[in-house]
Amino acid sequence: xxxxxxxxxxxxxxxxxxxxxxxxxxxxxxxxxxxxxxxxxxxxxxxxxxxxxxxxxxxxxxxxxxxxxxxxxxxxxxxxxxxxxxxxxxxxxxxxxxxxxxxxxxxxxxxxxxxxxxxxxxxxxxxxxxxxxxxxxxxxxxxxxxxxxxxxxxxxxxxxxxxxxxxxxxxx
Numbered sequence: 488x489x490x491x492x493x494x495x496x497x498x499x500x501x502x503x504x505x506x507x508x509x510x511x512x513x514x515x516x517x518x519x520x521x522x523x524x525x526x527x528x529x530x531x532x533x534x535x536x537x538x539x540x541x542x543x544x545x546x547x548x549x550x551x552x553x554x555x556x557x558x559x560x561x562x563x564x565x566x567x568x569x570x571x572x573x574x575x576x577x578x579x580x581x582x583x584x585x586x587x588x589x590x591x592x593x594x595x596x597x598x599x600x601x602x603x604x605x606x607x608x609x610x611x612x613x614x615x616x617x618x619x620x621x622x623x624x625x626x627x628x629x630x631x632x633x634x635x636x637x638x639x640x641x642x643x644x645x646x647x648x649x650x651x652x653x654x655x656x657x658x659x
Contacts, residue, residue: 488568488606489526492629497534501548502612502622503559508549510557510615515565515608523608527563560615566607566626573601578640598637605630 503509511527513520528550551557578595607628612621633647 488604492606492627493530508551508557509559510554513563560613562611568606571603575599595637600635602633
């Protein structure tokens with residue numbers, strides 16, 4: 488989702504010289520900070536050239552691990568990152584019997600499972616070593632969905648805007 492929220496090229500350049508060394512820090516997420524940092528590092532490295540907007544630099548930005556080697560600090564603030572799940576079901580749920588050793592499968596006249604993923608982030612840019620605030624970016628937002636439907640017990644179909652949706656048995 489973070490990748491989907493970032494444009495391939497910015498409409499206008501960042502207020503940082505092209506090829507500048509930057510250090511990244513992330514906040515707002517707990518377990519996903521490393522992946523957000525890696526995605527942002529790759530994206531910033533690709534931001535050196537934009538023919539449509541009429542500006543270019545020889546190279547993108549250099550993400551450093553050491554703050555002493557950087558000229559700017561970019562703080563990535565992740566406002567929201569997550570998924571939501573909902574389900575609608577009309578039919579007979581699976582039944583397990585404790586007395587008689589048999590069970591019935593789920594018999595769905597209509598079943599819909601809705602899953603939505605979303606991300607909203609922006610970044611603040613600071614000049615180093617003074618730590619002077621330079622500018623905040625506009626928010627980057629993305630949303631995606633994956634819906635699975637069953638009608639009259641047997642007919643199933645899916646609706647999604649994912650580029651490569653998950654396949655049955657793909658995680659085995």
